[in-house]
Amino acid sequence: MMSMRLWNAFASRRTGNMSRNRTPGLGKSGWSVIRARMSSRDLFCAILSIKSWALENPYTAARFVDYIPPMSLSLRLRRLAANRSIVQTLCTSVEAEKSDDGADLPWKRPYLTKESDPLNHSTSDLSFLYQIPSTEYKALLSHGLPRSYRTEVENFGQAGLLIRxxxxxxxxxxxxxxxxxxxxxxxxxxxxxxxxxxxxxxxxxxxxxxxxxxxxxxxxxxxxxxxxxxxxxxxxxxxxxxxxxxxxxxxxxxxxxxxxxxxxxxxxxxxxxxxxxxxxxxxxxxxxxxxxxxxxxxxxxxxxxxxxxxxxxxxxxxxxxxxxxxxxxxxxxxxxxxxxxxxxxxxxxxxxxxxxxxxxxxxxxxxxxxxxxxxxxxxxxxxxxxxxxxxxxxxxxxxxVDGYNEDEIISMINYYASKNWLTGGYTKEKLEEIAFLTQKNPIALRKLCDPY
Incomplete structure (x- = not known):
């Protein structure tokens, strides 16, 4: 998993020089420090995640072009990939980590209800989100909701509301x-x-x-x-x-x-x-x-x-x-x-x-x-x-009104993942870590997931 927030933290060890009109990079010495602290498996997983993240978010990845590692790191990755047995072992390990027993991928679980009319909502719709039509949102709810939620609606281009x-x-x-x-x-x-x-x-x-x-x-x-x-x-x-x-x-x-x-x-x-x-x-x-x-x-x-x-x-x-x-x-x-x-x-x-x-x-x-x-x-x-x-x-x-329960927080993580606020696979342990860090608080979850 490599979200924008994690990539920024990964690239924040800046030891190189800053040019006038370019984003500061890590520099060779900075990458040397990182390489020294990473095993071959960790290095392989990191590059694999960065590549996956860049393919899913090409526009955002282009903004961080200066964070691309120098050629020496690419050469090391090539040498690592030349040994097919090592690559096969590492790939198997990565896939096994993504599919632990009982660790479902959240975005494969439904998080939206088909019923967008609150007159028809029932207890069977609990813990699902529903989409508010844009005309109704503008007429009714765009004036007085919290600023963080209004910003979320602007970023996503739609208003999703959790049925609680x-x-x-x-x-x-x-x-x-x-x-x-x-x-x-x-x-x-x-x-x-x-x-x-x-x-x-x-x-x-x-x-x-x-x-x-x-x-x-x-x-x-x-x-x-x-x-x-x-x-x-x-x-x-x-x-x-x-x-x-x-x-x-x-x-x-x-x-x-x-x-x-x-x-x-x-x-x-x-x-x-x-x-x-x-x-x-x-x-x-x-x-x-x-x-x-x-x-x-x-x-x-x-x-x-x-x-x-x-x-x-x-x-x-x-x-x-x-x-x-x-x-x-x-x-x-x-x-x-x-x-x-x-x-x-x-x-x-x-x-x-x-x-x-x-x-x-x-x-x-x-x-x-x-x-x-x-x-x-x-x-x-x-x-x-x-x-x-x-x-x-x-x-x-x-x-x-208290914090999210287990079903509600999984639905919200699904929702944020579908909007590319979260990328990569999530095991059960990772979901529990997010729940622990945010204490299942809606505002804390939004701040943790918000890449901007």
């Missing part, structure tokens, strides 16, 4: 009790896939025709560096015009196919001239906030109020980093003073809508990433939400 038990638990409950209001709290250790679990549930709601009210990150809202202004309604509270406009645009993109059928239930006055009458399309409230940012925060409040009062269409209230609403705030007023988190009006709008919701369910995920005091807190709901946060979502159902 926590998401299926929530989806099953939503299917069985569609007309009841439920609150789910997704929690667990850092980097274990809480945001992607939320994304799977959102995709289900999107396909089921639910209205999606998604806040990508409450922590980003309370740590925003964008300017704020005093509210006209209450001078002690603050509007966030830029953040509000961004959220309104995202909401319209996610729910554009549903907004034409939804109308307002009350009359609203915007300043001295603009008025939204009873029965006007709900999209007019969004347009008012986008076209006039001074009214954007009010438009968010009106929109959430109208959505929460809807009783003819289920609502999926999805908030990531939900604990950000109950922690420290780093937003500053025009005078440069820090603002208390309870004085942000957008936060108040979301919490009131959460309590007033009549039809649908709320799914909230916790996260310590981006918190100012994350090192001092555990990842339990009580530590992150405190009494105020727990009271705001009572009653609720805790849904814990």
């Amino acid at each position: 038990r926590p998401a299926m638990k929530i989806i099953k409950k939503l299917q069985d009790t569609k007309n009841e209001v439920h609150r789910f709290l997704i929690n667990g250790p850092d980097g274990c896939g809480k945001s992607l679990t939320l994304a799977h549930v959102m995709h289900f709601g999107f396909k089921a025709g639910w209205l999606i009210v998604h806040l990508p990150s409450a922590l980003q809202l309370v740590h925003s560096s964008k300017p704020v202004r005093h509210s006209y309604h209450n001078p002690t509270q603050y509007d966030q015009p830029d953040e509000s406009v961004t959220w309104l645009k995202t909401f319209r993109t996610m729910n554009s196919h549903l907004l034409n059928d939804m109308t307002t239930c009350s009359k609203y006055t915007w300043g001295k001239k603009d008025v939204t009458h009873v029965g006007d399309p709900l999209g007019s409230v969004i347009d008012q906030g986008i076209q006039k940012p001074v009214h954007a925060t009010d438009a968010v409040g009106v929109l959430l109020k109208e959505v929460a009062l809807q009783d003819n269409r289920p609502i999926l209230f999805a908030v990531d980093d939900f604990n950000g609403f109950f922690g420290l705030c780093s937003v500053r007023d025009p005078d440069g003073n820090k603002i208390a988190v309870e004085n942000l009006r957008v936060r108040g709008h979301f919490l009131r809508a959460l309590k007033a919701m009549k039809c649908g369910s709320a799914v909230m995920a916790l996260s310590r990433s981006g918190m100012l005091n994350e090192k001092k807190l555990g990842f339990s709901p009580g530590a992150l939400l405190r009494k105020e946060g727990l009271a705001a979502i009572t009653p609720h159902v805790n849904v814990r």
Whole structure:
């Protein structure tokens, strides 16, 4: 096995000189050190792996042309290959290592399910990945998922999502009790896939025709560096015009196919001239906030109020980093003073809508990433939400997300291998080593496998 990461480490013993426009090579003395530490069998396996890797990744191999060993090493390999008995013994040894008893090659095992519609997912699809259509990914999930996952989707050219038990638990409950209001709290250790679990549930709601009210990150809202202004309604509270406009645009993109059928239930006055009458399309409230940012925060409040009062269409209230609403705030007023988190009006709008919701369910995920005091807190709901946060979502159902199980990590290694993030054969021992190094943590596995 010779992945790009291993090849870089192998070629990092640089003892040669650096030219002006070329990548530094090892130099003859560097290769001498390596040759002295390698047996004939190890040398044969290394060159065989490098050749295999270069054939599978010609474009990437061309970038590392300066790492090709000098002629002396090639001559040694030729002399080694001249003895057919040695070559036959070495090849047999290499093949035996690749096919140990009980050590299946992972990419020969299926890792994708044929069912791409989350409405049809069942327990038989657990530990398999499914592909999200590009149009649905762009409309629904490209705005608020973790940056590492968005980068992965860009590199692979497709969005693959692992079907895991926590998401299926929530989806099953939503299917069985569609007309009841439920609150789910997704929690667990850092980097274990809480945001992607939320994304799977959102995709289900999107396909089921639910209205999606998604806040990508409450922590980003309370740590925003964008300017704020005093509210006209209450001078002690603050509007966030830029953040509000961004959220309104995202909401319209996610729910554009549903907004034409939804109308307002009350009359609203915007300043001295603009008025939204009873029965006007709900999209007019969004347009008012986008076209006039001074009214954007009010438009968010009106929109959430109208959505929460809807009783003819289920609502999926999805908030990531939900604990950000109950922690420290780093937003500053025009005078440069820090603002208390309870004085942000957008936060108040979301919490009131959460309590007033009549039809649908709320799914909230916790996260310590981006918190100012994350090192001092555990990842339990009580530590992150405190009494105020727990009271705001009572009653609720805790849904814990942990690291991958054995089937899930093998599926992910299959997936990465199919995208050339991993190359070469994997024995059972090597898979166990990867699981040990990453502790079956999704983020750690992605970082270990990422060649870039």
